[in-house]
Amino acid sequence: MHGRRYVGRTDLLERIAAALGDDAQPPVVVLHGPPGVGKSELAREYARRHAARYPGGRYFLDATGGMPGGLAAIGRNRFGAEFPGDRPIPEQCEWTVHRLCAEETLLIFDNAASPDAIRPWLPPSGAPCHAIVTSLFERWQGWPAWPVPPLSAAESRDLVAGIAGEAAASRHGDALVAAFGGLPVQLVPASAVLAKAVGRDRPISSALGIGEDLQRSYGAAYGLLAPDAQLLLHAAAMRNCQRIDRDALARDMADGAGWGEERFLDHLDACQDLHLMEGGATLRMHQLYAAHLLRRAAPEGREADLARIRTAQKDRMIAIAAELADAPARSDLADDLQGFAIAPDVWSDIDLSWRDYHILGRALLEVGQFPAALSWCQRAVAAAESGGIDGIVDQSSLGMSLHLVGICLSQQGQYDEAMCWYRRAVTAKEEGDIHGRIDQESLGRSLHEVGRCLSRQGRYDEALSWYQRAVTAAETGDIHGRVDQESLGRSLHEVGFCLSQQGQYDEAMPWYQRAVTAKEQGDIHCRVDQGSLGRSLHQIGYCLSQQERYGEAMSWFDRAVAAAGKGDIHGRVDDALLASFRQSAAFCRSKLSE
Known part of the structure; x- marks a missing residue:
């Protein structure tokens, strides 16, 4: 038990x-x-x-x-x-x-x-x-x-007694409680060590390390384990300590150290006896203990095994992230990825490339884990800036990672901070890849995002030039000359939006009309986002209605309603958007009937 x-x-x-x-x-x-x-x-x-x-x-x-x-x-x-x-x-x-x-x-x-x-x-x-x-x-x-305060002295002593037994708690509980200050995360494994020491008739002070820095060390419980069980704990610390999939951990040990199921279960049982890991099919380890293990050297004689285990874990994590980045709706892959410790510092002693950092950041970003993605994307930037083996920096790769950092920040509403990264992405992308080729479509996305950060703060006049530059880049296409008309249409739409927000309705309408023409052609796969198209149609109607040209506006609003009712490229209908378009059409009708 x-x-x-x-x-x-x-x-x-x-x-x-x-x-x-x-x-x-x-x-x-x-x-x-x-x-x-x-x-x-x-x-x-x-x-x-x-x-x-x-x-x-x-x-x-x-x-x-x-x-x-x-x-x-x-x-x-x-x-x-x-x-x-x-x-x-x-x-x-x-x-x-x-x-x-x-x-x-x-x-x-x-x-x-x-x-x-x-x-x-x-x-x-x-x-x-x-x-x-x-x-x-x-x-x-x-x-x-x-x-939630630490346990009281009486509660701490009861906890020690519940694990080590009343006799052991009577003799040694006060010293244990004084050493650990009411923190269950340390009292529990220490009490398990006490129970073992009493059962083996070992000197208590030696078993617990009393006199050493008990509040900062789990060494007593760790020291009771065989090197193989210690190795298992180190492997578990590389996973998400809140939900360690037991089968995935067993696979880590099999791939990295050649363990079979019986060996794995025996050593897992030893760790659980000392309450260093708990649970069944899903295990857990306290985050403080996981952090302690990450700072601790590998068990003596098991250094090579631990290195192989961590390499196997890293390879599996990267492979899952790569799949998830290409298929971001795969929730099973998202769950598998989040089964690892996703803080970059955990993997600092593992050899990772720019591609590894970038893929992990992109995958976490795709599933909405923006704070976690940010750290990986920043590491990707640092890796890209250091260059390849020959020291040459691929500015295109650097620009992609800089852009991802911007997304992580802007998705959290940090527009000023994001804008700095998007601007750096623009500068890098303008220099091209190692062959000097400039991906104008990618450049256009970063230019668009600078404009978006400005417009979200109501700085429409400043945003305008960035959106116009995004239009020029998007019209050129990628390095193969392919133009994503949907992406182009969105930048055209934002130029119109900046103008209409400043009351320049006649100037805005041609941009919205160009946006409609582009969006009707769809993305590079010819898929038409009818919801996005509906927004541009609606804005033409809005510009006309603001000038009291209700008869002309009516047909554009009707087209907007029809498009929005078809949904995006996946057929998903934004009901709130559709309702607002219908309301605009109804308003025009009421004006025409007056």
Whole structure:
């Protein structure tokens, strides 16, 4: 048995139950505090005690990267959703959350970065669904939020007794509690070490390392393990410590160290006996312990094995990311990728190329993990700037990575910061690849994004010239001369938008008309985005109606409604957009009937 009795936190458990049981309160509570105090386990304990309250299920979701991991899989497995093959993962997650919020379910969002990061995924007031958020962030408003303190001395001693036994706790519990300051993340493995030491009649001070820096070291528990079990822990630390897929970890050990199933299970059992890993098919390891392992040298005599394991993990992660970048609607690939530790620092001692950094950044960006993607894209920029083996910098590759950094920032509303990166992307792309070839279509995208950052801040006059430059580049096409008419149409549309926002309706209309002509031809695959086309049609009607030319505007509004009703290239109809177009058409009719 690897489980243990939950100790303490009675007051917090009662507060959570009361808050979530009060219909006048928001259906969300927040538990915040420093790492290691037991926020996640407190949320799990509430879920265990109140299982009957949630017949729709209880779900533990890793919210570290912003968009909670695993939501799309819940949509498939819990609701039998058959998402279209090209439906973006963020939309799959939104659909799933909408369904979950309509039922009596409990969602635990673990390790949320901030209120803004988690807000889109929380149930609305009045929903039968409840949510518990855990976070290091302290400033929460609008929801009941409580700090989770370390365990009291009495609670800590009870925890030691529950794992090591009452006799061992009576003799050594006070020293253990004093050393670890009420942090369950350290008390639990230390208590397991105490139990082992007592069982083997070893000197307690020697077994626990009392007198050493216990608050900063897990060495006592680690030292009780055989080198193979230690190796397993190091391999697990390279994965997402909140949800380590046991079968994937077994595959890591098989590929990198040649382990069979029996060997894997034996050493996993030893790690779980000391509570260094917990769980069943999905394992977990505390983030503090994972960080400790990443700083620690490989077990003696296992250095080559660990290097091979980490290389195998890296190769698998890159392969998954490459597939996901090309098929961003594959939620199974997204789940597999997020099964790894996705912070670049974790992989700092592994040989990674510009392509590796760029692919990982692009894949994470495609699935809406913008903060995580940003770090990888910045590493890609640094790798591209260092040049190849011969020191030559491929400015085209550099420009692509600079552009991705801009996307990561602009998608989080950081337009000024993003604009600097887009401008650098423009400068790099204008120099071309190592053969001097300039991809004008790619250059046009970066020029367009500079304009977008300016226009989103209402700086339409400044944005205008950037959009016009984007039009010129898009008209030239890629290095093969192919023109993406949809991309061209969007830049043409934005030129018209900048002019119309400044009241220059006559000047704007020709640009919108050119946008319509381009968008009607579709992208490089000849696919027509009718929703995008409808926006340009609508804007022509808008320019005419602003000049009270309602009869002329009417036909453009009708065409906009017809186009928007057909949806985008995947057939998805934006109902809000369609309703606004119908409202514009109705307004024109009312004016004509006066």
